[in-house]
Amino acid sequence: MNDVFKLVLKRLGLGVLTLLVISVLIFFAVELLPGDIAQAVLGQSATPENLAALREQLGLNVPAPVRYFHWLTGAIQGDFGTSLITGDRVGSTIGPRLLNTLFLASYAAVIAVPAAILLGIFVALLRNTIFDRVANVLTLTAISSPEFFLGYILILYLAVKTGWFPAIASIGRNADFSTMLYNSFLPALTMVLVVMAHMMRMTRAAIINLLASPYIEMARLKGVPAWRVIVHHALPNAWAPIINVVALNLAYLITGVVLVEVVFVYPGVGQLLVDAVAKRDFPIVQACCLIFAATFILLNLAADVGAILTNPRLRHPK
Amino acid sequence: MTKLQLDYLAREAARGRIDRRTFLGRAGALGLSATAASALLGSVVQAQGAKKGGTIRVGLQGGSTSATLDPALATNSTDQQVMRLWGEQLVELTPDGGLEGKLAEEWSGNDDASSWTFKIRSGVEFSNGKTVTAEDVLATIERHAGDGSKSGALGLLKGIKSMKAEGDKFTVELDGPNADLPYAMSVIYLQIQPNGGKDDPNAAIGTGPYVLKDHDMGVSFSYDRNPNYWDSDVGNASQIELLVVNDDSARVAALQSNQVDMVNRVPPKVVSLVKRLPGVEIHSEPSKGHYIFIMHCNTAPFDNNDLRMALKYSINRQEMVDKILFGNGSIGNDTPINESYPLFEGFEQREYDPEKAASYYKKSGHSGSILLRTSENSFSGAPDAAQLFQASAKQAGIELEIKREPNDGYWSDVWNVQPFCTSYWGGRPTQDAMLSTAYLSTADWNDTRFFNVDFDKELIAARAEKDDAKRRQMYHDLSGMIRDTGGLICPMFNNFIDATSSRVAGWAPSKGFELMNFYAPIKMWVV
Numbered sequence: 107m108n109d110v111f112k113l114v115l116k117r118l119g120l121g122v123l124t125l126l127v128i129s130v131l132i133f134f135a136v137e138l139l140p141g142d143i144a145q146a147v148l149g150q151s152a153t154p155e156n157l158a159a160l161r162e163q164l165g166l167n168v169p170a171p172v173r174y175f176h177w178l179t180g181a182i183q184g185d186f187g188t189s190l191i192t193g194d195r196v197g198s199t200i201g202p203r204l205l206n207t208l209f210l211a212s213y214a215a216v217i218a219v220p221a222a223i224l225l226g227i228f229v230a231l232l233r234n235t236i237f238d239r240v241a242n243v244l245t246l247t248a249i250s251s252p253e254f255f256l257g258y259i260l261i262l263y264l265a266v267k268t269g270w271f272p273a274i275a276s277i278g279r280n281a282d283f284s285t286m287l288y289n290s291f292l293p294a295l296t297m298v299l300v301v302m303a304h305m306m307r308m309t310r311a312a313i314i315n316l317l318a319s320p321y322i323e324m325a326r327l328k329g330v331p332a333w334r335v336i337v338h339h340a341l342p343n344a345w346a347p348i349i350n351v352v353a354l355n356l357a358y359l360i361t362g363v364v365l366v367e368v369v370f371v372y373p374g375v376g377q378l379l380v381d382a383v384a385k386r387d388f389p390i391v392q393a394c395c396l397i398f399a400a401t402f403i404l405l406n407l408a409a410d411v412g413a414i415l416t417n418p419r420l421r422h423p424k
Numbered sequence: 425m426t427k428l429q430l431d432y433l434a435r436e437a438a439r440g441r442i443d444r445r446t447f448l449g450r451a452g453a454l455g456l457s458a459t460a461a462s463a464l465l466g467s468v469v470q471a472q473g474a475k476k477g478g479t480i481r482v483g484l485q486g487g488s489t490s491a492t493l494d495p496a497l498a499t500n501s502t503d504q505q506v507m508r509l510w511g512e513q514l515v516e517l518t519p520d521g522g523l524e525g526k527l528a529e530e531w532s533g534n535d536d537a538s539s540w541t542f543k544i545r546s547g548v549e550f551s552n553g554k555t556v557t558a559e560d561v562l563a564t565i566e567r568h569a570g571d572g573s574k575s576g577a578l579g580l581l582k583g584i585k586s587m588k589a590e591g592d593k594f595t596v597e598l599d600g601p602n603a604d605l606p607y608a609m610s611v612i613y614l615q616i617q618p619n620g621g622k623d624d625p626n627a628a629i630g631t632g633p634y635v636l637k638d639h640d641m642g643v644s645f646s647y648d649r650n651p652n653y654w655d656s657d658v659g660n661a662s663q664i665e666l667l668v669v670n671d672d673s674a675r676v677a678a679l680q681s682n683q684v685d686m687v688n689r690v691p692p693k694v695v696s697l698v699k700r701l702p703g704v705e706i707h708s709e710p711s712k713g714h715y716i717f718i719m720h721c722n723t724a725p726f727d728n729n730d731l732r733m734a735l736k737y738s739i740n741r742q743e744m745v746d747k748i749l750f751g752n753g754s755i756g757n758d759t760p761i762n763e764s765y766p767l768f769e770g771f772e773q774r775e776y777d778p779e780k781a782a783s784y785y786k787k788s789g790h791s792g793s794i795l796l797r798t799s800e801n802s803f804s805g806a807p808d809a810a811q812l813f814q815a816s817a818k819q820a821g822i823e824l825e826i827k828r829e830p831n832d833g834y835w836s837d838v839w840n841v842q843p844f845c846t847s848y849w850g851g852r853p854t855q856d857a858m859l860s861t862a863y864l865s866t867a868d869w870n871d872t873r874f875f876n877v878d879f880d881k882e883l884i885a886a887r888a889e890k891d892d893a894k895r896r897q898m899y900h901d902l903s904g905m906i907r908d909t910g911g912l913i914c915p916m917f918n919n920f921i922d923a924t925s926s927r928v929a930g931w932a933p934s935k936g937f938e939l940m941n942f943y944a945p946i947k948m949w950v951v
Contacts, residue, residue, distance in 0.1 A: 139832055139833070140830060140832050140833030140836075140837055142836060145833070145835060145836035153578060153579060153868045153869070154868055155572075155573075155578070155868075156573070156574045156575075156578065159572045159573070159574055160574055189490065191490035191491075191492070192490060192491075192492055192641070199489075258673055258677075261673075261674070261677045261681075262677075265677060265681045266677055266680045266681045269681060269682070272681070272683055273674065273677040273678050273680075273681045273683055274483075274667065274669060274674060274677075274678045274683055274684075276643065276644055276667055368670065368671050368674075369671055369673075369674055370674070371643075371667065371668070371669050371670075371671070371674055371678075373640065373642075373643040377489065377642070378489050378642075381488045381489040381490050381642060382489070382490060384488070384490075384832075385488070385490040387490055390490075
């Protein structure tokens, strides 16, 4: 167990370093965008006097590296600054949006992960039957279509034609939990369809891979029923790759949802990030990107720890 | 018999005794198409007059998380719709292009139109309970016109020498005559705020017919009807919800699935499809907005008027209206002014004429290709329009090279910087405002680098002219100078295209901006 603890600490340290590098990259990437913040804020109808006044107010006349270090010293003390555009605290701007994104991601994950693993086990059990083929074709079709297209299809059939679900998922601030679930069902379903195939096929492949092993043959020869062979004998050894893929897809549910948010008008972090980039609102862009990067780092870490915990050989290296 | 039955059914539906779907079904059984049935229902509903109560929900394109509630910075249409509901200017445009009083009860100018006095309506309260005074008006105009102002109205307020507030009178002294000053006060940035918004520009406290109750920037805005509004006839719905739906398909889907009652900016491409949906009505209203190609008159090769004329004759304007606007607009004539402006006088239509273009081109002595810069955000369909221009110019032997620029930074790096590019103007309340903003030699946004001393003199003189007939002639001459010597190629004026559902009624023509100059949520009612 000590080894796992050490590994977690080491990886967290590396994670912090990665975040620092990412923050530098993002800062200078924003600097490289054509046009400047004042122009982006005021748009076409900005006069030169307007622009000069706003530049002065935003402190854009200070050189870029100096601005970056100002931000960094603040960030280390937990102060991510204020939005350049609205002047609101970055934390209070992102907070509610992040909660919305996490809500949608958890909603989709709670449906997608068990469904994908169960379906994976079923198709492994019934491999090369018509059920296997149909499940594969359907999930692959879903993953191959762009998210916004899937979203439009769902809107067309489940909102416009039948009126079963709302087409736009504007979740009210005071909505109760079941209303929130109902309103955001279509975006959640879109994301379930997008991430299912990957996890299901990995489960299927990992299990089928093991079915050729001698110990599985032994179990079969003993007369163990097929489902028991898979669930009790094959699955425990297949967890490592499955956990990896699940972790990657969970990260995607949080970071890759911009298009889904746009199509369903869901007020999450992705939409905020797009707006912030368009207006060169560096503190918001920086904070969103760091959240996304941290999500990836933490979920990858979780996947590694999970893989070690489910594999006694990795837990007790010689 | 059928007619009687239909009328009866329509009345029943309008009163809410049978629902819309049932009505459309029965009308269909009587042999009426869904579109015709919707139209019939609409006319019956309209005839029954405005109803109070209910909630109107509006789906809007153009909102952003990083917007603010400060009227001075409200440059996009969602921000403007947001403040139309809670705020009010001194005066407002009427559908026939005139002015009506809002917070100003009446106004008048001195003999040479260099001093204007507005009498402030008495007893009007801001939504925070404070009574509106002339000092509040003074502070508002000061904030927009003052040093360091970032207001979109700044350009229109130039030329103010001094202002004062006395009792219920607000007076503006100008450094020269300007018969159009009252029109400048109708511009949407100039929402009167308590102490001019100097204390808190983002407070959204004003005198409008609705009060902002709750908002989430770039997502949603909810309003309650203002019980203390000075004109109790204005405002029908009890509540208004504005929802930002930037995605075009999602906006139309929301309208179709009853989640919103009206939407702005239906893309021209899908207008004919949306028109066919039962229960949805498209409103394609002429505007002052125009989609343009602009040349810098002082930069080679565009400093040669023969070359500019050659390009003006080598564009097929009707084709642009048909293929870029899908018919939702009107043909341009190389001036920024159309019949939506007061005192407009037309010219003979300039047609596509490859032969004339070729002869002007030959006279200009230019050879080689001409670089035209464009981007998707310079106007909707601009890259396609550039290609059409390229093809029609080729017929005249003129070679255009198209460079696609990124949307990001187009307004800072290309427009008003590069000598030939695509762009647009949204129009201004008056001819003087439009010409002063973009064609006066000293204008910041003189984006065609049009420097003409005679033009400047006549434009200033027109401001002081009180005889409308003479003024009309002067503006005609000014437009003529731009048309024949300027750097503007104006192929089309775009319409505003909005859509409403048959759950609301009361649409009427208007001047200004989309959604009945943003008054649709206020003036329409829930059926």
